[in-house]
Amino acid sequence: MKNGNNKRRKIRYGRLIISLLVIIIIMFFISIFINDKDTYMIDVVNKNIDTVFELLDKYNLDIEINYIYDDNIIKDNVISQSILEGEIINDGDMLSLVVSRGKLDKEKFSKDGINELGRVPIMMYHGIKNIKNNDTKYTGGNVDKDGYTRTVEAFRNDLELYYQKGYRMVKLSDYVNGNIDVSYGYSPLILTFDDGNENNIKVTGLDKNGNIIIEPNSAVGILEEYKKKYPDYNVTAIFFLTNNLFNQPEYDEKIIKWLVDNGYEVGNHTQGHHNFTLIDTEKTQEVVGYMYNKLESIVGNKYSKIVALPFGSPYNKNHENYKYIINGSYKGVEYETLAALRVGWEPEVSPFNINFDKTFLKRCRAYDNNGVDFDIEMTLRILNKTRYVSDGDINTIVTSVKNKDIVNINIDKELILY
Ligand SMILES: [Zn+2]
Secondary structure, three states, rough: OOHHHHHHHHHHHHHHHHHHHHHHHHHHHHHHHHHHHHHEEEOOOEEEEEHHHHOOOOOEOOOEEEEEOOOOOOOOEEEEOOOOOOOOEEOOOEEEEEEEOOOOHHHHHHOOOOOOEEOOOHHHHHEEEOOHHHHHHHHHHEOOOOOOEEEEHHHHHHHHHHHHHOOOOOOHHHHOOOOOOOOOEEEEEEEEEOOOOOOOOOOOEEOOOOEEOOOOOOOHHHHHHHHHHHHOOOOEEEEEEOOOOOOOOOOOHHHHHHHOOOEEEEEEEEOOOOOOOOOOHHHHHHHHHHHHHHHHHHHHHHOOEEEEEEEHHHOOOOOOOOHHHEEEOOOEEEOOOOOEEOOOOOOOOOOOOOOOOOEEEEEEEEEOOOOOOOHHHHHHHHHHHEEEEHHOOOOEEEEEEHHHEEEEEOOOEEEOOO
């Protein structure tokens, strides 16, 4: 009996070994088949990057590109490749390519006044009103004496003027983070709206799909008009809100979702437009944290962690409340404010300037005062010689060698001095 059992066991083991061998042989052929699909890297050096994309299309590669200036390799041609010719490519391999920006032409930068250490205007608006300039009691489309509310005619004129003067819009958060994506020779400009006036984005109803219908003569209606009129304007703006949002309870949540989904930003103007000099540190955290929590509840993390300081308060960074505007917690939720805005008078410095302080940014008053007292005309006049002029490349900082002492060298971008 014992022997018989052993025999059967041996037979079973034999079958098992044969099965394993068959599996191994099958896997061997599968691996040969897979290896058959292995491909070898080709030489792409000195080829145009668009052609290279076509050539590499058949491989499943992650491609990373770094652009640098090169005196010998013509613009947009590959200078070097991280996977060399003849090496085996596996699915998902990372290929780093260095591509030429062409010859560095410092004379051209100088002639065109490229200066990424120049000033950037952060225009401060509040409300607009659908009346003609001639129907106001004040100059240049100011509806009130200080121009906090301007006519729609004046607002359209402002947008036209900025565009014609070579300004292109950038998001405030992009400026703050040093991501200024503006074409060669053009200058960045930022639009801000405080207080959530209904006329910032007036909703007149919903269409049959439930989407908001925006009044064409509200600020966003006009901005959308300019988005179509000048696609290269990169139209955007940031709206600083209090607990009342846009004063349209029926539509407010839809409005805010629409804004962040359509290239605009929403930020924090405190719960109730609080003056930070009149409240304590605990209340400070309450009125800032409340607004962050409220925006979070509507659009998740798509709002901007930026505070427009009501009345510009507390006016100085040494105030005891100031640090709680930047860091604090409310109802167990901690917050960190990326940037804070004062009420304005003059254009801010470049984000690459050593003196750039994103937590205390100056704005320009967007009003008319016959070219004096830092109105729009005066602001643009100041900027004529001092403005930021882009080299069109987000990865470099280009400026005159005269500015070398004011460049923040800790920024992870290539510095080019001419
Ligand atoms: Zn305000």
